[in-house]
Amino acid sequence: MSRYDASEIEAKWQAIWENRGCFHAEVDRSRPKYYVLEMFPYPSGKIHMGHVRNYTQGDVVARYKRARGFNVLHPMGWDAFGMPAENAAIERGVHPARWTYDNIANMRRQLQRMGFSYDWRREIATCHPEYYRHEQAMFLDFLDAGLVDRRESWVNWDPVDNTVLANEQVIDGRGWRSGATVERRKLTQWFLRITAVADELLAELERLTRWPERVRLMQENWIGRSEGALVRFALEGRADRLEVFTTRHDTLFGASFCALAIDHPLVQELARGDTRLAAFVEDCRRIGTTEAAIETAEKLGFDTGLRARHPFDGRSLPVYAANFVLMEYGAGAIFGCPAHDQRDLDFARKYGLPVIPVVAPEGAPAPAIGTEALTGDGRLINSDFLNGLTVAEAKRAMAERLEAIGAGERKITYRLRDWGVSRQRYWGCPIPVIHCADCGVMPVPRADLPVRLPDDVTFDQPGNPLDRHPTWKHVACPRCARSARRETDTFDTFVESSWYFARFCAARYDQPVDRAAADYWLPVDQYLGGIEHAILHLLYSRFYTRAMAKTGHLGALAEPFAGLFTQGMVLHETYVDAAGALLFPEQVARRADGQLVHASTGAPVRAGAVEKMSKSKRNVIDPEDIIKAHGADTARLFMLSDSPPERDLEWTTAGVDGARRFLHRLWRLVDEAPTFADGADTAGDAGALALRRATHRAIKAFTDDLDGFHFNKAIARLHELMNAMAEVDEGGTAAHAAYREALETLVRLVGPIAPHLAEELWQRLGHDRLLAMTPWPAADASLVFQTDVTIAVQVNGRLRATLTLPKGMARAEAERAALADEAVKRAIADQTVRRVIVVPDRIVNVVV
RNA sequence: GCCCCCUUGGCGGAAUUGGCAGACGCAGCGGACUUAAAAUCCGCUUCCCGCGAGGGAGUGCAGGUUCGAGCCCUGCAGGGGGCACCA
Numbered sequence: 022m023s024r025y026d027a028s029e030i031e032a033k034w035q036a037i038w039e040n041r042g043c044f045h046a047e048v049d050r051s052r053p054k055y056y057v058l059e060m061f062p063y064p065s066g067k068i069h070m071g072h073v074r075n076y077t078q079g080d081v082v083a084r085y086k087r088a089r090g091f092n093v094l095h096p097m098g099w100d101a102f103g104m105p106a107e108n109a110a111i112e113r114g115v116h117p118a119r120w121t122y123d124n125i126a127n128m129r130r131q132l133q134r135m136g137f138s139y140d141w142r143r144e145i146a147t148c149h150p151e152y153y154r155h156e157q158a159m160f161l162d163f164l165d166a167g168l169v170d171r172r173e174s175w176v177n178w179d180p181v182d183n184t185v186l187a188n189e190q191v192i193d194g195r196g197w198r199s200g201a202t203v204e205r206r207k208l209t210q211w212f213l214r215i216t217a218v219a220d221e222l223l224a225e226l227e228r229l230t231r232w233p234e235r236v237r238l239m240q241e242n243w244i245g246r247s248e249g250a251l252v253r254f255a256l257e258g259r260a261d262r263l264e265v266f267t268t269r270h271d272t273l274f275g276a277s278f279c280a281l282a283i284d285h286p287l288v289q290e291l292a293r294g295d296t297r298l299a300a301f302v303e304d305c306r307r308i309g310t311t312e313a314a315i316e317t318a319e320k321l322g323f324d325t326g327l328r329a330r331h332p333f334d335g336r337s338l339p340v341y342a343a344n345f346v347l348m349e350y351g352a353g354a355i356f357g358c359p360a361h362d363q364r365d366l367d368f369a370r371k372y373g374l375p376v377i378p379v380v381a382p383e384g385a386p387a388p389a390i391g392t393e394a395l396t397g398d399g400r401l402i403n404s405d406f407l408n409g410l411t412v413a414e415a416k417r418a419m420a421e422r423l424e425a426i427g428a429g430e431r432k433i434t435y436r437l438r439d440w441g442v443s444r445q446r447y448w449g450c451p452i453p454v455i456h457c458a459d460c461g462v463m464p465v466p467r468a469d470l471p472v473r474l475p476d477d478v479t480f481d482q483p484g485n486p487l488d489r490h491p492t493w494k495h496v497a498c499p500r501c502a503r504s505a506r507r508e509t510d511t512f513d514t515f516v517e518s519s520w521y522f523a524r525f526c527a528a529r530y531d532q533p534v535d536r537a538a539a540d541y542w543l544p545v546d547q548y549l550g551g552i553e554h555a556i557l558h559l560l561y562s563r564f565y566t567r568a569m570a571k572t573g574h575l576g577a578l579a580e581p582f583a584g585l586f587t588q589g590m591v592l593h594e595t596y597v598d599a600a601g602a603l604l605f606p607e608q609v610a611r612r613a614d615g616q617l618v619h620a621s622t623g624a625p626v627r628a629g630a631v632e633k634m635s636k637s638k639r640n641v642i643d644p645e646d647i648i649k650a651h652g653a654d655t656a657r658l659f660m661l662s663d664s665p666p667e668r669d670l671e672w673t674t675a676g677v678d679g680a681r682r683f684l685h686r687l688w689r690l691v692d693e694a695p696t697f698a699d700g701a702d703t704a705g706d707a708g709a710l711a712l713r714r715a716t717h718r719a720i721k722a723f724t725d726d727l728d729g730f731h732f733n734k735a736i737a738r739l740h741e742l743m744n745a746m747a748e749v750d751e752g753g754t755a756a757h758a759a760y761r762e763a764l765e766t767l768v769r770l771v772g773p774i775a776p777h778l779a780e781e782l783w784q785r786l787g788h789d790r791l792l793a794m795t796p797w798p799a800a801d802a803s804l805v806f807q808t809d810v811t812i813a814v815q816v817n818g819r820l821r822a823t824l825t826l827p828k829g830m831a832r833a834e835a836e837r838a839a840l841a842d843e844a845v846k847r848a849i850a851d852q853t854v855r856r857v858i859v860v861p862d863r864i865v866n867v868v869v
Numbered sequence: 870g871c872c873c874c875c876u877u878g879g880c881g882g883a884a885u886u887g888g889c890a891g892a893c894g895c896a897g898c899g900g901a902c903u904u905a906a907a908a909u910c911c912g913c914u915u916c917c918c919g920c921g922a923g924g925g926a927g928u929g930c931a932g933g934u935u936c937g938a939g940c941c942c943u944g945c946a947g948g949g950g951g952c953a954c955c956a
Contacts (some may be wrong), residue, residue, distance in 0.1 A: 187954040312952050316870040663881045737893035813889035818937045858936050864888045868936050
């Protein structure tokens with residue numbers, strides 16, 4: 022009996038696959054293509070279990086599709102720009118490039134150790150000038166095509182570190198590193214005009230049928246299309262008019278105030294001459310920039326003293342500056358109708374403003390408004406020419422009247438804002454423009470691309486190293502040759518990940534994209550990644566695909582990702598000692614009686630909540646340790662067992678042991694299998710026929726499960742087949758051929774999941790051809806088809822008997838068989854049968 | 870605050886999408902093998918009553934629709950996620 026040594030056979034087959042170039046992809050128009058892509062990782066240093074899960078799923082798809090005859094493209098690369106590299110530079114003094122490339126080398130080794138079937142010739146790292154030079158070239162094309170804008174925008178500013186902070190770096194209004202109170206500052210920044218295609222991005226969502234419904238919904242909400250109207254109010258004592266956006270113009274007669282965002286130009290103007298208003302504006306800034314913070318904060322307003330005149334009834338309305346109005350949305354100003362909007366009502370009650378109901382529920386009198394606004398449908402009241410109309414009718418009538426008198430017009434707005442891509446950081450792709458005092462903003466001449474990041478930078482001072490570099494930013498203006506200044510902002514790292522899938526089609530091509538290759542490979546047939554990218558990354562990539570098509574880098578491609586799968590997180594127990602301190606799993610041991618104790622001190626340990634693996638919770642399991650202890654195949658199998666892939670998976674040692682046990686059992690089955698000739702006649706042997714049926718049902722079910730992404734169910738089919746094999750007498754000669762067929766089927770089906778072991782066993786079963794190159798097994802329909810079915814018989818919905826009947830039996834016959842059953846007769850007793858429902862091959866329900 | 874998702878045995882989950890609830894695995898219990906243990910193999914395993922045949926209850930809670938509901942509808946409870954400079 023031979024021993025299953027995972028690390029030995031895994032190394033062996035990885036070398037063979039590599040030497041034979043099994044996973045190299047080439048354009049081949051004679052075969053159907055299949056592009057499977059997992060979201061490429063940020064090179065943080067080590068792969069984590071989330072990667073292992075995501076990439077195992079992708080690899081199963083890639084290997085399965087290959088076996089199904091597809092020409093599969095399955096590439097891997099590195100999303101290599103970003104803040105962690107700069108943090109490492111600041112904290113440990115290591116250069117971001119060095120840190121990043123070292124991390125890539127280690128993570129590449131780890132991924133290769135997992136046996137993923139990537140075409141490594143196509144590997145890309147986005148921080149490499151050979152990648153980002155194309156990004157710069159495309160940006161210039163976007164600039165020419167009018168897809169780029171430059172304007173002022175707010176940022177979080179840390180006055181001590183002299184740096185812009187990401188939202189996640191702002192903790193309770195303070196900078197995460199300095200602890201200084203964060204300010205908001207206005208900077209001139211670059212924007213990609215994603216709002217120009219908002220309508221299309223929204224409309225096309227409907228056709229992404231192979232995307233999860235909830236991702237489409239999240240994008241829909243993010244784009245946030247709303248149909249409404251602009252209303253212009255005259256301002257008393259001023260020549261300019263106040264423009265507000267509303268989706269409830271039907272309630273205009275219920276208006277009792279107007280409210281402006283604190284960033285509204287009118288508020289800014291008034292604040293210059295009003296220190297109390299200026300102080301209010303500053304207070305509001307401290308709430309933060311996120312929608313959640315603004316929405317949950319107490320609604321506060323400041324009466325500006327301005328008065329707006331109602332366009333129809335001429336009432337004079339107070340104008341407030343308010344903390345819940347967003348400058349980025351609509352017109353940055355609203356009118357408040359307290360009776361029919363909860364926020365407006367809260368505000369009106371707080372500041373003693375009138376509450377005028379203008380919509381009454383159908384058939385009801387004018388409602389009394391207490392603390393709850395009335396947001397439902399109804400008919401208009403107290404509203405002049407709108408009285409008696411429904412809400413929808415009133416909107417239409419009001420829009421027409423506003424347009425007729427020039428006090429407003431219909432308007433569609435989006436919650437979606439343009440994509441700000443400027444980042445005041447070093448470790449990103451330099452934005453290829455030059456600022457000249459005379460000529461303005463000049464694109465870097467294409468011949469001068471790439472604009473490379475300088476290597477000689479320091480992180481010993483706060484701020485952007487590019488900005489304080491002694492020479493880098495000083496260049497001659499490309500037009501007038503006078504001294505000018507290089508743009509020192511770099512791109513948001515979402516820019517790199519918005520087109521990498523296109524670059525993979527021809528990763529070394531001297532243009533950003535090889536149109537011929539991209540036309541063949543794109544769209545990505547199956548994209549796999551985390552739900553955390555449901556909105557930004559995917560939306561930006563969809564926008565980029567359109568922008569690239571507009572600038573000729575891609576053909577008329579509707580969408581980059583035809584199919585999307587979002588996998589769940591990997592969770593693990595947390596461990597807490599008596600003092601309440603968190604412990605790492607390797608510090609915890611389980612005693613024979615099941616009690617958790619500290620591995621070295623023996624002190625009792627309590628198991629805490631099961632949470633997403635993270636360093637801060639100390640509940641991480643290093644994939645490398647698992648591979649060393651059990652092998653890559655065990656890790657892969659465990660990742661797919663039990664939990665459905667879209668749901669969270671709890672990492673447990675028991676589960677890993679179970680996966681390993683299964684592989685050992687499979688090994689033993691092959692190792693101990695009797696030697697026998699192929700094709701022995703199995704006719705007439707009932708056990709052999711039953712096994713053959715089980716085998717072909719397993720092929721059918723397993724294949725369907727893979728197609729449906731039900732990996733956990735697919736693995737259950739393997740167990741079932743193995744159990745069926747155990748039931749036949751493998752010593753009986755008549756069963757030999759059927760037994761061998763079952764065994765070979767097991768090995769072939771497990772191939773995409775545990776590829777090394779499967780390849781080894783395939784060879785031991787006497788095959789010369791690599792399993793990786795062997796077509797997928799086909800199920801024999803005549804063996805899958807069942808001649809008899811077990812149907813349930815219910816009386817009044819309660820199960821009383823089960824009958825085995827020929828498949829496809831007529832309703833009347835099934836009914837007769839059911840009524841003839843003793844247990845059914847007993848249940849009916851002396852009651853009258855009123856009705857019998859027969860669902861063929863399923864169920865008979867007798868109603869008495 | 871707004872939007873979304875989830876809730877099935879001791880545990881992870883399955884249920885052909887309205888038709889036998891609990892496939893498969895884990896854990897547990899019993900047995901075989903062994904001097905013994907590990908490993909392996911066989912059997913049992915939703916809960917309650919019953920020696921048994923059998924009967925009853927059961928998919929977070931409360932209702933509803935239906936011949937029939939884990940699945941559809943209404944309300945509620947609990948858990949989780951997203952909300953624009955992390956990637």
